[in-house]
Amino acid sequence: MLEIGDLKFNSRLFLGTGKFSDEKIQAAAIEASGTEVLTFAVRRMNLFDKDLPNPLANIDLRKYTTFPNTAGAKTVEETVRIAEIARHAGVCDMIKVEIIGDDKTLLPDPIATYEACQILLDKGYTVCPYISNDVVLAKRLERLGVHAIMPLASPIGTGRGINNPLNLRYIVEQSSIPVIVDAGIGSPKDACYAMELGADAVLLNTAVSNAKDPVKMAEAMKLSIDAGVLGYDAGRIPVRYSAQASSPAEGLEFL
Numbered sequence: 001m002l003e004i005g006d007l008k009f010n011s012r013l014f015l016g017t018g019k020f021s022d023e024k025i026q027a028a029a030i031e032a033s034g035t036e037v038l039t040f041a042v043r044r045m046n047l048f049d050k051d052l053p054n055p056l057a058n059i060d061l062r063k064y065t066t067f068p069n070t071a072g073a074k075t076v077e078e079t080v081r082i083a084e085i086a087r088h089a090g091v092c093d094m095i096k097v098e099i100i101g102d103d104k105t106l107l108p109d110p111i112a113t114y115e116a117c118q119i120l121l122d123k124g125y126t127v128c129p130y131i132s133n134d135v136v137l138a139k140r141l142e143r144l145g146v147h148a149i150m151p152l153a154s155p156i157g158t159g160r161g162i163n164n165p166l167n168l169r170y171i172v173e174q175s176s177i178p179v180i181v182d183a184g185i186g187s188p189k190d191a192c193y194a195m196e197l198g199a200d201a202v203l204l205n206t207a208v209s210n211a212k213d214p215v216k217m218a219e220a221m222k223l224s225i226d227a228g229v230l231g232y233d234a235g236r237i238p239v240r241y242s243a244q245a246s247s248p249a250e251g252l253e254f255l
């Protein structure tokens with residue numbers, strides 16, 4: 001069971017809700033993924049005006065924890081304002097702090113992220129910052145009191161998979177709060193690898209929403225995450241330099 005603040009989840013797949021070709025496919029993919037957590041950009045929602053289009057309109061939101069994110073924010077002030085909008089709309093007190101520091105790579109701004117987390121923690125939010133795979137920042141944020149950390153696999157929407165498995169492993173090993181690998185997952189093997197490295201969950205969007213068959217891909221992601229958790233728990237063999245025969249050599253002297 002995954003626990004973040006007061007929230008508990010059986011599924012370890014968090015799904016982004018953007019970029020689906022239509023609402024029916026979105027709803028079917030969400031169902032197939034088995035997710036319990038749906039993330040969405042507060043800035044893209046019309047949280048107060050029911051007459052304006054709502055990208056989550058086709059989803060039975062009673063079945064899911066909605067996980068607002070601050071995508072689009074570039075400053076601490078914007079981030080806090082977006083979080084307050086989500087809170088006042090009654091969406092959820094758990095917030096993904098996403099502050100882009102570079103428009104080309106969409107990589108997060110570590111300093112603004114740290115400052116925004118400090119403010120949001122003081123205001124009583126359950127705070128989950130999106131960060132690069134920066135081991136030291138992850139530790140500093142944990143010490144600050146955040147409830148989970150969300151290091152990237154690779155830049156958002158690139159589908160490049162886990163760019164720096166070593167850093168991710170260092171983060172996982174040193175972290176006593178949940179680690180949710182977020183962004184850049186391209187295929188089921190990437191999601192499985194994240195879990196084999198010891199991550200607690202994966203957040204992904206583009207790999208499912210832009211797949212040729214998003215519903216099949218959502219199911220594949222679910223299965224790969226389950227396989228990764230099982231593999232991690234089972235304990236993988238050490239990687240060896242030298243070959244080692246699989247069958248015993250004893251008793252083969254007659255050859």
Ligand SMILES: CC(=O)[C@@H](O)[C@H](O)COP(=O)(O)O
Pocket residue numbers: 015016017018039040069071155156157158159182183184185203204205206207
């Ligand atoms: C939906 C969301 O929160 C994105 O910002 C997230 O980072 C997903 O990235 P991918 O689209 O690369 O999976």
